[in-house]
């Protein structure tokens with residue numbers, strides 16, 4: 457069962473989000489800094505696949521376990537089951553929440569993306585453990601990202617979904633993280649603000665404040 461405080465600083469990363477750095481080293485620094493949840497999002501140009509992807513996922517899962525941080529897999533339900541992940545994150549073009557629930561152990565955290573209010577209401581009604589709301593701001597990390605909903609969009613979502621845990625995503629940095637929480641998010645979900653930071657550990661500690 458997800459506790460909303462686990463969404464406080466939700467780091468998302470794949471091997472192509474770290475520039476010249478070693479993904480496992482970046483994840484370790486982020487864990488040292490105090491991330492509260494991690495999502496393995498291995499997709500796009502240069503991403504690994506097949507056995508290489510599975511091995512990387514297994515190593516990341518082990519590392520997260522050693523810090524007691526939930527390891528979530530993006531999109532790939534088979535992989536999540538194969539590495540005994542804590543959960544899965546699915547978007548509007550991925551497997552439905554019903555299919556994911558039917559395939560995964562009952563303990564799995566299932567997160568669902570919402571890019572607008574009706575998607576957020578539907579995800580909440582269908583029993584998502586949390587909603588990934590956004591993009592809130594412009595981002596260059598996801599090529600097919602939808603139009604940003606802004607802080608007002610985030611507040612409207614919060615009003616419509618009641619107490620369903622909600623994490624904000626898209627263009628979030630240490631400079632705007634506080635505004636996102638004030639707008640109603642339980643936490644911030646980031647890729648580049650940590651994965652491309654000179655000092656990922658310090659970046660996490662700034663995002664926590």
Ligand SMILES: Cc1ncc(COP(=O)(O)OP(=O)(O)O)c(N)n1
Nearest residue numbers: 530545546547548569588589625645
């Ligand atoms: C926490 C969180 N929120 C939203 C997303 C985006 O999911 P999706 O729309 O399926 O896009 P991809 O990430 O699969 O490209 C997410 N991954 N995590």
Ligand SMILES: Cc1ncsc1CCOP(=O)(O)O
Nearest residue numbers: 595597598626627646647648
């Ligand atoms: C996966 C995803 N979904 C919506 S925006 C986004 C990318 C977030 O990356 P960043 O934190 O670097 O803006």
Ligand SMILES: [Mg+2]
Nearest residue numbers: 531546547550
């Ligand atoms: Mg997806």
